[in-house]
Amino acid sequence: MTISNELVAIVTGAGGRIGSAIAAMxxxxxxxxxxxxxxxxxxxxxxxxxxxxxxxxxxxxxxxSVREEAENLVAMALGGWGRLDLLVNCAGIFPNTLLVDMDDREWERVWGVNLHGPFYLCRAGARAMIACGNGGNIVNISSTAGDSARRGAAHYCGSKAALNMLTKVLAIELAEHGIRVNAVAPGLVLDQVWTSPPPPEMDAYSAALLRGIPLGRTGAGEDIANVVRFLIDPASNWITGEIIHVNGGSTAGRVSLPRSEYKRPDR
Ligand SMILES: NC(=O)c1ccc[n+]([C@@H]2O[C@H](COP(=O)([O-])OP(=O)(O)OC[C@H]3O[C@@H](n4cnc5c(N)ncnc54)[C@H](O)[C@@H]3O)[C@@H](O)[C@H]2O)c1
Structure with missing residues (x-):
């Protein structure tokens, strides 16, 4: 085992769009x-x-979502590098099914990955950070869905709302150990960045969301990673228990038309 002063992080779901950008950052x-x-x-x-x-x-x-497998990530960090400074809970799933059509398995799976996973990791990660005595950071990747309801996403919206509250409670509990806990709530992040107006080849759902983004483009993994970087920087060391929305302004208010088509009616 190598013990050094280099900081150590765990990123879950790091194979995906957002997690891979966070790991790279x-x-x-x-x-x-x-x-x-x-x-x-x-x-x-x-x-x-x-x-x-x-x-x-x-x-x-x-x-x-499997406690032993979640805890193993913390054990691997400690076993390999002797410390843990940052946990980023990014793994998440977002199936879309109306409540009346949803089976128990899908409901439980979404809560298992999106909430129980972060719970297992926050608990094991916080215990490790406390034992290391260096303080640290936890950043949970939430979603706009955590406080904005969406058709077909009762499980997803519920799990992200609960993740937001878990973030706030933990921020209060862990502050005395010098551990800050925040969440980043992304808006629409796709494999490529699309700009407004939505092109005809874009699916109807994403096109509708893109029309509601005042900054006129979908997000990239790097947009989320940049905010995680701010949240773990000493420059933000008086911020904890916050849910930071990163969505091109889509939750600021209503945008009924893309910028290019918007014209105030003559009076
Ligand atoms: N992409 C978006 O528009 C968007 C918007 C809001 C919030 N988010 C949130 O951001 C996070 C990442 O989303 P993304 O767009 O990168 O998705 P993604 O599907 O590209 O990546 C998610 C990764 O998590 C992994 N994963 C799934 N279940 C897992 C589990 N049980 N254990 C470990 N890994 C698991 C997947 O294999 C995948 O590589 C999720 O929590 C998601 O809810 C995404």
Missing amino acids: LTEQGYRVVVNDSSAARAEAVAGRLSGAGATVMAVQGDV
Whole structure:
């Protein structure tokens, strides 16, 4: 085991759009990163790319909704590098099913991944940070859905609302240990950035959301990673228990038309 002063982070769901951008940002900041995903291939692909660029990373396959697998991520960080400074709970799933059509399994799966996983990891991660005595940060990746209802997303909206409250409670409980706990709530982040007006090839759902983004484009993983970087920087060391919305302004108010088509009616 190597013990050094280099900071150590865990990123769950790091094989995905947002998690991979966060993991990359952290390695640029000098963190050693446990790159977790439930898909071994995704975790290894991201870890391979980052280590190829000179970063110190460890790919660890694991399903965060299974307590032993979640706790194993913390054990791997401590066993490999002797400390834990940052936990980013990014793994999440977002199926879309009307409540009347939803089976128990889908409901439980969404809560398992989006809330129970962060609970297991926050508990194990906070215990490790307290034992290390260096303080630390926890950043939960929430969603606009945490406080804005969406058709077909009773489980998703509920789980993210609960994650927001978990964030606030933990911020209060862990403050005395020098551990800050915040959440970033992204808006629409797709594999590529689309600008307004929505092109005809865009699916109707994403096009409708894009029309409601005042800044006129969908998000990229880096937009979220940049805010995580701010939240773990000493510059934000008086911020804890916050849910930071990062969505191009889509929750600021109502936008009924894309900017290019908006014209105030003559009086
Ligand atoms: N993309 C968006 O528009 C958007 C908007 C708001 C919030 N979010 C949130 O951001 C987070 C990341 O979303 P994304 O867009 O990168 O999604 P994504 O599907 O690209 O990535 C999610 C990753 O998590 C992994 N994963 C799924 N279940 C897991 C589990 N049980 N254990 C470990 N890993 C698991 C998946 O394999 C995948 O690689 C999620 O929590 C999501 O709810 C995304």
